[in-house]
Each structure stands twice: as structure tokens, then as C-alpha cells.
Amino acid sequence: MQAPSTRPLSRFSGSVLAGGLLALVLALPAQALEPQSLDYPLTSPDYELPLDELRSFAEVYERIKQAYVHEVDDKTLLENAIRGMLSGLDPHSGYLEPEAFKELRESTQGEFGGLGIEIGIEQGYIKVISPIDDTPASKAGIQPQDLIIRINDTSTRDLSIDQAIELMRGEPGTTLRLTIQRESAGQPFEVELTRDLIRTVSVRQQLLEKDYGYLRISQFQNRSAEETLKGLEELKASNEGHLKGLILDLRNNPGGVLQAAAEVTDIFLDGGLIVYTQGRLPDTDMRFEARAGDALEGIPLVVLINSGSASASEIVAGALQDHRRGLIMGTASFGKGSVQTVLPLYNDRALKMTTALYYTPQGRSIQAEGIQPDIEVINARITPIEESRRTRERDLQGHLESGQEEPERQQTARLTSPDDYPVNEALNLLKGLNIFGERK
The missing domain is CATH 3.90.226.10 (2-enoyl-CoA Hydratase; Chain A, domain 1)
Structure with missing residues (x-):
């Protein structure tokens, strides 16, 4: 058996991609984003074709061609079959058509068009994993765990991630409506967003x-x-x-x-x-x-x-x-x-498959x-209790000064809000660790 390959870290040369980024890809080799030959056989000499299942497939295919209410071309049927094979494996495997494949490559470079929202699937609906900072999604107040139940007038019930991405992508400046179901809100509500070119600073x-x-x-x-x-x-x-x-x-x-x-x-x-x-x-x-x-x-x-x-x-x-x-x-x-590998196909399409x-x-x-x-530490809001007004030394008329300069207080805008409870708790913990270390 071949030994696992070890990746020494050349600090600034990315070669493997990991999850999120709209399609929730966890790990895919960057070299796989260009067509490549696979270094393992596509068939095994010991592998036998499941003839009964192939007969069933051929029969279903022929019946759809003959009896479906609208005529369906062969390309559509075969691509649907491929899409079904992959989507039936797990939530993160899928068939990438040219536009989706192109968007995936663009998104890994930190620039793409859309809303700036990371999504998954839960209970048959599109679920928000998180909005990306400083994007239309974050500015509109979209939150992790939100369920997107409609995109414009389209229900997201049983919609694939790729289909949802296709609906939410669009030209910068165009608008769309998301209907959100939030656990704390009770009733679903609508949010209108304007698409933008997403340039993320990580x-x-x-x-x-x-x-x-x-x-x-x-x-x-x-x-x-x-x-x-x-x-x-x-x-x-x-x-x-x-x-x-x-x-x-x-x-x-x-x-x-x-x-x-x-x-x-x-x-x-x-x-x-x-x-x-x-x-x-x-x-x-x-x-x-x-x-x-x-x-x-x-x-x-x-x-x-x-x-x-x-x-x-x-x-x-x-x-x-x-x-x-x-x-x-x-x-x-x-x-x-789980790790997904993207395998490009000859026709500008690709397979995204958990490997x-x-x-x-x-x-x-x-x-x-x-x-x-x-x-x-569960996120919470700190509400300070006002101390009753009491007289202090500095309030007494004619009080003595300390003789020390008043320290200058820095007034800088924080990346986090002052009532960000986890950040405040983390800061207190760091101070405690330093005090403990100094006293040891």
C-alpha cells in the first residue's frame, strides 16, 4: 500500500481547497481545477456490470423518451442521470455544469459575484452556514442557521445547492428576494438584497x-x-x-x-x-x-x-x-x-465527489x-447595571490631585461590538492567564 503523501508547508502556495465557498467544498486539489489524467483505473478486471440495473435504467430512459408529456432530448436526460448519481451520494457531492464549475474556480480566488452567503441543506431546505463579512448578505442581517425557504418566487424545497447558487448569482446591481425562516422570528419574513461583486478580505x-x-x-x-x-x-x-x-x-x-x-x-x-x-x-x-x-x-x-x-x-x-x-x-x-475532490471532464464540466x-x-x-x-461560551448580550451615584474623593471641593498625568484613552473603532460577549470573555481569559503566569 502506498504511504500517505506528506505536504511540507510552503507558506504562500495554495494547493488544496477546503470547504464552504458557496458549494461547501471541503478539500479539493487546486491542480484538479484544470483537466488532468486520473492515476487510477476507471474499471477493475474483477468488476462486473450490474446487468439487471442497467436494463432497468435503459427501460426507464426509453419510457421517458416515449411517454413524458413533453419531449425531452437525450442530453438533458443523461445529464439529469449523472446529476442524480452524484446528488444521491451525500450532500456535498455533485455534478458541476460549466457555469457552476467556473463559479467555483472564481470563488476560491476570493472574488465572485452574488450575495456572499455560505449555504448547506437541512430538512430539504437551503440553510445558511454563514454570511461573509461586508457583503450584501451580512449587511442585510442574514444569520447562521437561517433557512431560505424561497428565492424570489421559487421554493427551495428539495432544491440542490448548485440550483440555489444559480438562482442567487447574478449581475451586480440586480436585486432578489429571500424568504427567511428564523427560529427566533416565528413567522417567515422577506429580505431584499442587491447583488454585488464580492471581493473578500479574509x-x-x-x-x-x-x-x-x-x-x-x-x-x-x-x-x-x-x-x-x-x-x-x-x-x-x-x-x-x-x-x-x-x-x-x-x-x-x-x-x-x-x-x-x-x-x-x-x-x-x-x-x-x-x-x-x-x-x-x-x-x-x-x-x-x-x-x-x-x-x-x-x-x-x-x-x-x-x-x-x-x-x-x-x-x-x-x-x-x-x-x-x-x-x-x-x-x-x-x-x-469530509473531503471533496473536483475531477474536471472534457466538456468544461466537473464531478465534485467526496473522496x-x-x-x-x-x-x-x-x-x-x-x-x-x-x-x-454562548453568545449573549451584556447589560450593565448602573451603580448608584455615590460621592467619591474627586467630587469633594478642594480635593488634592494625584500629581500624575491622566492616561490617554484610545478611541478606536472596534471590529467587534462592545457587547460581543465571547470576545469580552476571551479577553478576560487572556488577562487571567497572564496574571497566573506572572505569579507562578
């Missing part, structure tokens, strides 16, 4: 207060690792060249480029296994190893996740958790641990389980 950072940084990765793109290193340098530069703690926010991160996710993980690890995949074919078995050198030099790290954290973001969280490099805080992640599962360094499969946080 990494943003900010110094929350002295010594403590915040870095958010909204999805994993080819340059995410490079942007992460740049963001860390900017955080350090704004805090006299060092940090005492970092919050890495992967909430509502639907995935993206697997190589980039591994490279981001490598930034925080000082060596060791990041992730490995296993499938039926030898070339689906891969290992990603981190190189020596932790860019943060071991300072405390808290990773925020929630139910919208899927695929590649689960790889990062799982690896950091297994290596005990960071504390995972929030709620359980989405749980998509493997991925595993964390300690051998955990995340499929349908997700990453469980070390510290569960």
Missing part, C-alpha cells in the same frame, strides 16, 4: 487594548497565511513590538483553501502534525506538517468558534486544540470533516461531530 486585526490583539479570519483564501503574518506584525508594531495575548476569531468561518488553513495553523505551532486525510485511493491520503517556529513565541492564544465554523476552520481549531497551543472557546463547530475524511493530529474525525470547545 484577515482583519485590531488591538483591543494595550497588550491584547484580535485577529479575525472570515474564510481561508490563497493569501490568508500571508495576511495573517502581516496582521500579527501590525498588531505588534502598534503595541511597542510585542503582545501578551491574541484572540483568533474563526466564528462563522465556512472554510476555504485547505493549504491556507494548514499554513495559518503552522504560524502558531512549533512543529508537528496539523491534519491528515484518508480515503479509498492512495492519492487521497495526505499529511500536513508544521515547521519549527511559533510566530507568537508561545503567548496565550484563545480561538473563538461557533456553529458557523466549518471545514478548514475546524482543521485550524482542531490542530491547535490537539497540540494544546490555544484554548478553544465558544460553541461546537459545524462538523464537516476522503480528514482527521486532527490525535486522530479525531470531525465529521458530524464538530470541534467541542474547551470552554463553552
